[in-house]
Amino acid sequence: MNPTLADFGKDVWWIVLIKIVAVFVFLVVMTLFTIWYERRVVARMQVRPGPNRHGPFGLLQSLADGLKLAFKEDIMPLKADRVVFFLAPVISTVCAFTAFAIMPFGPFVSIFGQRTPLQLTDIPVAVLLVLATSGLGIYGIVLSGWASGSTYPLLGGLRSSAQMISYEVAMGLSIVAVFMSAGTMSTSEIVTKQADSNWYAILLLPSFVIYAISAVGETNRAPFDLPEAESELVGGFHTEYSSLKFALFFLAEYINMVTVSGLAVTLFLGGWRMPFLPDWLNQGWWGALWFTIKVLILLFMFVWLRGTLPRLRYDQFMKFGWKVLIPANLVWILVLAGVKTVNAHAPQQRWYWIGGAFALVLLAAIFWPSKKDSPKPTLEQEVAARPAGSFPVPPLDLQVPVSPRAQRITAEREVV
């Protein structure tokens, strides 16, 4: 029996408490594990051992790092806005944790004799909760950049927020196709619907591809890790942060990775169900295992991307989001809606409609006005084309006079 919306909100209070703590611990452990996992995998890709000293296979490395961070000096720059500087990492962390409340880990299980779904809770607008919290999480980043009172964090925070909101649009649009197919926003019911039909990653492949790309952009991960482009912005928004505050940002980033992976598993990859398995392996606690395995595979993809692709330039990145992902998404939604409508209302004439649409696209492609690049005008032509009285164009071999500051410094040196 599959959990439905009506099965939630009926737990005893101590079951709810156990589940809350379990989700919290799951996220913290996943973060510690993912940091180690990422370092090991990247190390293997770069033919070096990676962390292997603390514990078996270096598994305790991130725990040791976390403890060490706690005992580091907590520095707050003089120019920082004290209250906001303090609150920004908390906002990031809280939003990251809250988003995971609706992830379905499995079907009904029995905890101390109580029958309950293996999921903290489910609401009619569950997926919207994830989008809302990830939207609020941007506040943590932009406020930390602003409150630092420093140039690099400000630029990093702005970049980060611009990037995240741009890719949030693409992410939000890619999920529309899932809602159209499932007819619900509740995560547990979306998982059930996929068991009836097929994984939505197969049925709605374009949506899944767009979701995967925008998830990488949304979590500020390589190759879209522009807010943390060391050569341009030092550390980005968390440049001024140290000690546990920095650890909180780190935690939030990795939890967000787990969350987008978990959402991808839930919406597109069949949730906690594993295909081709006997029925008894898709019941009870097994679901949590399959869910975790799928999330880890997706996390491996994140690391793989980081180990493979170089970082994009910022204008290319924004162009890709706004000019490719969003229109492609809208067209795909229209196509899907058209196919579904034709299937529902005129299944006999299906092929006429598909042929008609295909012919239309073909005609548009043939008659699309070709873009002719006009030859680039030379400098003289450009200057001649300017209106009279324009600002004079400096010659290419202009000798720039030495600045007064540089002159002063040279003079001071000579005196010494």
Added chain:
Amino acid sequence: MSLSAYIPIVGLFALAAAFGLFSVAIAPFVGPRRFNRAKLDAYECGIEPTPQPIGGGRFPVKFYLTAMLFIIFDIEIIFLYPWAVSFDMLGLFGFVEMVLFIVAVFVAYTYVWRRGGLDWD
């Protein structure tokens, strides 16, 4: 369906908030404190920090524009969600309505594109 399904979300929120506040609150007491004037300056690659006006100073107007475009498209998405969820119930009417809506959005989108609103430089 009562509101009781929302309570666990509040619970997780409270636990995360307690954890976060506790962490930032104890950080100054757990770590060492070695005063050094240079540590309190804004970080800037070893040179003198650029003077920052109060309130953050000026930054490119493109960021505002991106935020505005985000609001437009986010509202569009919010309109798409209820339509998508009840797509099977709406039938042909819902399809035609949504085609009209998306075409209208595309007109605005093309306008923004042509005016250079989507170019970063």
